Amino acid sequence: MKTSDFYYELPQELIAQTPSDVRSESRLLVYNRADGSIEHRIFKDITEYLRPGDVLVRNTTKVIPARIFGEREETGGRMEFLLLKRIDEHRWESLVKPGRRAKAGLRFKVTDELYAVIESVLDDGGRIVRLEYDGIFEEILDRAGELPLPPYITSRTAEKGRYQTVYAKQTGSAAAPTAGLHFTDELFAELDKKGVETVDILLHVGLGTFRPVSVDTVEEHHMHSEHYEVSAEAAERINAARRNGGRIIAVGTTSCRTLESVADADGTVHPGTGETDIFITPGYRFKAVDALVTNFHLPESTLLMLISALAGRENMLAAYQTAIEERYRFFSFGDAMLIY
Numbered sequence: 001m002k003t004s005d006f007y008y009e010l011p012q013e014l015i016a017q018t019p020s021d022v023r024s025e026s027r028l029l030v031y032n033r034a035d036g037s038i039e040h041r042i043f044k045d046i047t048e049y050l051r052p053g054d055v056l057v058r059n060t061t062k063v064i065p066a067r068i069f070g071e072r073e074e075t076g077g078r079m080e081f082l083l084l085k086r087i088d089e090h091r092w093e094s095l096v097k098p099g100r101r102a103k104a105g106l107r108f109k110v111t112d113e114l115y116a117v118i119e120s121v122l123d124d125g126g127r128i129v130r131l132e133y134d135g136i137f138e139e140i141l142d143r144a145g146e147l148p149l150p151p152y153i154t155s156r157t158a159e160k161g162r163y164q165t166v167y168a169k170q171t172g173s174a175a176a177p178t179a180g181l182h183f184t185d186e187l188f189a190e191l192d193k194k195g196v197e198t199v200d201i202l203l204h205v206g207l208g209t210f211r212p213v214s215v216d217t218v219e220e221h222h223m224h225s226e227h228y229e230v231s232a233e234a235a236e237r238i239n240a241a242r243r244n245g246g247r248i249i250a251v252g253t254t255s256c257r258t259l260e261s262v263a264d265a266d267g268t269v270h271p272g273t274g275e276t277d278i279f280i281t282p283g284y285r286f287k288a289v290d291a292l293v294t295n296f297h298l299p300e301s302t303l304l305m306l307i308s309a310l311a312g313r314e315n316m317l318a319a320y321q322t323a324i325e326e327r328y329r330f331f332s333f334g335d336a337m338l339i340y
Contacts, residue, residue, distance in 0.1 A: 052195030070108025
């Protein structure tokens, strides 16, 4: 497959710069895989498409203020670090900018209590960065860092919490699982009343999720691994729902990739903790996921390839064209899709 097969033209003004005023009142494009029909709804209407016995699987990862800026004490040269994946207490796999100046051995002052040392250069251009600090790391990073909003968002949202889901718990992501941004506690309460279960799993969003595809042929793209956790309780609840005829609805591509990473061919989900570099493209047979809540993704992205695997490339590109004509808002702070 060619990467260009997943290209579409998006007017710049449809890239959402701010979230909707109310999380659950963003728009929702509903795509029915059985007949190819499309409905235009408000996100809170999702309750009408879920049935008693269904399970919503959500990713409880929390975005850290992973964007930090350092200065070389000898020269004053500035360096931007994006912390992607924690290796141990002090070392992180990171992206740096400007990369050409980020040589191994260089040390940068971030704040009086935090320093960053470039330990090594990775084959893909990333860096292993050692952070030097005394004290509680999370508190130090909270003071020193910024939430790493995607580069296509040029305005800075005033409320940090809007780039977190209401159920975010475990810190470790460099980007939000944005499909979950539309849910509210009230919406979950309504779904619970209806008999729709909610199950929590974890995938820390890193380079594997948002790294652009830079090769011409899809099969040549290398996915970076990301840390996941599926508890025994979560696996059992998902498996029980499937045995009883319920559908498994993944909230976001990160939940989808995690479930597909831990499922047998018959859809049985196994508990575990590990790393996944699963790359889902058209031709893939889904084992665990029956439906997906997701945002609108960038052209030629691995995420657009994933939804094309679920619902068909031509179908998804046609649905995206409909969304453009209907003036939906795209990407992280944009509107949502339900594919079922």
